[in-house]
Amino acid sequence: MNAPWWRNAVCYQIYVRSFADSDGDGIGDVRGITSRLDYLAGLHVDALWLTPFYRSPQADHGYDVSDYRDVDPLFGTLEDFDTMLAGAHERDLKVIVDLVPNHTSSDHRWFVEALAAEPGSRARDRYVFADGRGPDGAEPPNNWQSVFGGPAWTQVPDGQWYLHLFDASQPDLNWDDAEVGDEFESVLRFWLDRGVDGFRVDVAHGLFKAPGLPDVEGLGPAGETMDATFSEWDRPYWDQPGVHDVYRRWRQVLDSYDGDRMMIGEAWVGTPEAMARYVRPDEMHQVFNFQWLSTPFSAPELRRVIDDTYAAVAPVGASPTWVLSNHDVVRTVTHYGGGEIGLRRAKAALLTMFALPGSAYVYQGEELGLPQVEVAPEDRQDPTWLRGGGVGRDGCRIPVPWDGDTSPFGFSSGEPWLPMPGWFADLTVEHQSHDPFSTLAFVRYALARRRGLVDDLSDKLVMLERGDDVVAFRRDGADGGPALVCVVNCGDTDHAVADLGDPIVLSTALAEDTGALLPDAAAWFLA
Known part of the structure; x- marks a missing residue:
């Protein structure tokens, strides 16, 4: 399949x-x-x-x-x-x-209805409204902070607060509703x-x-x-x-x-x-x-x-x-x-x-x-x-x-x-x-080479050991076809790759004198 x-x-x-x-x-x-x-x-x-x-x-x-x-x-x-x-x-x-x-926009019709409704109303149940803390409810319901900075609560004229984990114009929906x-x-x-x-x-x-x-x-x-x-x-x-x-x-x-x-x-x-x-x-x-x-x-x-x-x-x-x-x-x-x-x-x-x-x-x-x-x-x-x-x-x-x-x-x-x-x-x-x-x-x-290869490759990944500064792995070919080997050199010295044959894709040129993979470079090989 x-x-x-x-x-x-x-x-x-x-x-x-x-x-x-x-x-x-x-x-x-x-x-x-x-x-x-x-x-x-x-x-x-x-x-x-x-x-x-x-x-x-x-x-x-x-x-x-x-x-x-x-x-x-x-x-x-x-x-x-x-x-x-x-x-x-x-x-x-x-x-x-x-x-x-x-969350929705504060311009969403649901939130417009919620602001026009009373505390405890059906319209407010769609969002996260809560009473404030302190004697007069003037403090936010809890210490939650907005991802965008500042408190995650805004108070409305009737005294309740609504939650917005992002901007005040993005009131959080109540998914328990x-x-x-x-x-x-x-x-x-x-x-x-x-x-x-x-x-x-x-x-x-x-x-x-x-x-x-x-x-x-x-x-x-x-x-x-x-x-x-x-x-x-x-x-x-x-x-x-x-x-x-x-x-x-x-x-x-x-x-x-x-x-x-x-x-x-x-x-x-x-x-x-x-x-x-x-x-x-x-x-x-x-x-x-x-x-x-x-x-x-x-x-x-x-x-x-x-x-x-x-x-x-x-x-x-x-x-x-x-x-x-x-x-x-x-x-x-x-x-x-x-x-x-x-x-x-x-x-x-x-x-x-x-x-x-x-x-x-x-x-x-x-x-x-x-x-x-x-x-x-x-x-x-x-x-x-x-x-x-x-x-x-x-x-x-x-x-x-x-x-x-x-x-x-x-x-x-x-x-x-x-x-x-x-x-x-x-x-x-x-x-x-x-x-x-x-x-x-x-x-x-x-991406063109990937498209031509991906359907013939196994999803199984085999990590290869080629040194502390190198990431290398192989994906075997399906039905005995050629495998794809990827090598990426994260170190600061050249990495020899002659044993893998000629690369089919390179992120940058190989070293001119040795054919080694340069630092900060990756290559694909067929094996």
């Missing part, structure tokens, strides 16, 4: 605001995606993941949804979406859409009926809150750490048992449709074992492996993540999902040191990820080797920055440079919503398409 399409797919993440703008307002849109489908097909990816494009006041750039069944006019119309979806399917590209179930579950099943069916192939579930480890809304132990009233042993993951609003019942219900919905419809979870949890609980046979199909994303370019660390991942997913029969970057984290080139060394390591990490069994997720611009961009304070738009919760995520969300020598580099005919630096001229799709040694040429070639 053939494996479902998602099991070994390469999925390309589109941050809709920053991918391609068709109408000149400086913000990417659905028609812009349609105009670039040939580029995506030529990149040899298998699927597209679209960040939220639903109706939204855009306080968190679409992750604050006011209507889950419509396209925001900023991004187009439902007809535009249908056209894009049909065009993707014509090119054998699957489409995954983002689903945001932890049956109507919430029914509504999201209906939303799933709406998009499945339109033909989408899957869902990326935002904050999949959220949704349920511990009964009684207890304080976070180890934190002070303003979120300050009071206990040196405090764990970031040990919070009474993350990874509660009830989330798994939700995903079992959704799995039944997905299984009732043809075409191997799927869901992948954004689940930030503390251990591989916790991650594996989300991909049990009757729950999600995949969950992002964020340990891979956050690991330094170190052979022992990369080996540890690979070993831990397989130890976790094997007992539940799941396949791993690898990701190096997304719209919430520092870009890989910068994470690995920046400059030429960061680019070499990013290319080596991509090649390693593409060789591993399971699926791989590529964030737009990774194929161009884009680094993090320093955004001036006056240009920042991320609520994380605006609420004082960190440096912000704008630097990894700069629009994609397509062509030309000056901003907006073919992204738009207008001023882009975030400034694009002049040095993007050397990194555009057009510029790199004319350079056979560019990052784009490398990624296109690697």
Whole structure:
């Protein structure tokens, strides 16, 4: 029996605001995606993941949804979406859409009704409302802090408080309320009926809150750490048992449709074992492996993540999902040191990820080797920055440079919503398409070779011993065919690879005099 399409797919993440703008307002849109489908097909990816494009006041750039069944006019119309979806399917590209179930926008009709209703009313039951502490209820119900900085509670005029683990404009839903579950099943069916192939579930480890809304132990009233042993993951609003019942219900919905419809979870949890609980046979199909994303370019660390991942997913029969970057984290080139060394390591990490069994997720611009961009304070738009919760995520969300020598580099005919630096001229799709040694040429070639190999390779991984600073593994060929060997040199000296034969893909050139694998480089061999 053939494996479902998602099991070994390469999925390309589109941050809709920053991918391609068709109408000149400086913000990417659905028609812009349609105009670039040939580029995506030529990149040899298998699927597209679209960040939220639903109706939204855009306080968190679409992750604050006011209507889950419509396209925001900023991004187009439902007809535009249908056209894009049909065009993707014509090119054998699957489409995954983002689903945001932890919270809605404060503009959602449910929350508008809740604010107009009285404490204890049916309308308020859909959200997490609570009385405050202190004699007059003037203090928040507990010490929970927003991910974006500051208290996670906002008081309304009648004295009650509502929970928002993110921005104040993103009130948390109450998943203990049956109507919430029914509504999201209906939303799933709406998009499945339109033909989408899957869902990326935002904050999949959220949704349920511990009964009684207890304080976070180890934190002070303003979120300050009071206990040196405090764990970031040990919070009474993350990874509660009830989330798994939700995903079992959704799995039944997905299984009732043809075409191997799927869901992948954004689940930030503390251990591989916790991650594996989300991909049990009757729950999600995949969950992002964020340990891979956050690991330094170190052979022992990369080996540890690979070993831990397989130890976790094997007992539940799941396949791993690898990701190096997304719209919430520092870009890989910068994470690995920046400059030429960061680019070499990013290319080596991509090649390693593409060789591993399971699926791989590529964030737009990774194929161009884009680094993090320093955004001036006056240009920042991320609520994380605006609420004082960190440096912000704008630097990894700069629009994609397509062509030309000056901003907006073919992204738009207008001023882009975030400034694009002049040095993007050397990194555009057009510029790199004319350079056979560019990052784009490398990624296109690697993915083309992967597509030709993956169906004939075993999912079993055999780690090879080639020294402390080298990660090496083999995937045997199915039915006695050739095996794929991947070697990545994380050290600072050349690594001899003559015993493996001629490489079929390289992240950078071999040493000219010896043919050895250079530091910060990876290669594939057929054995």
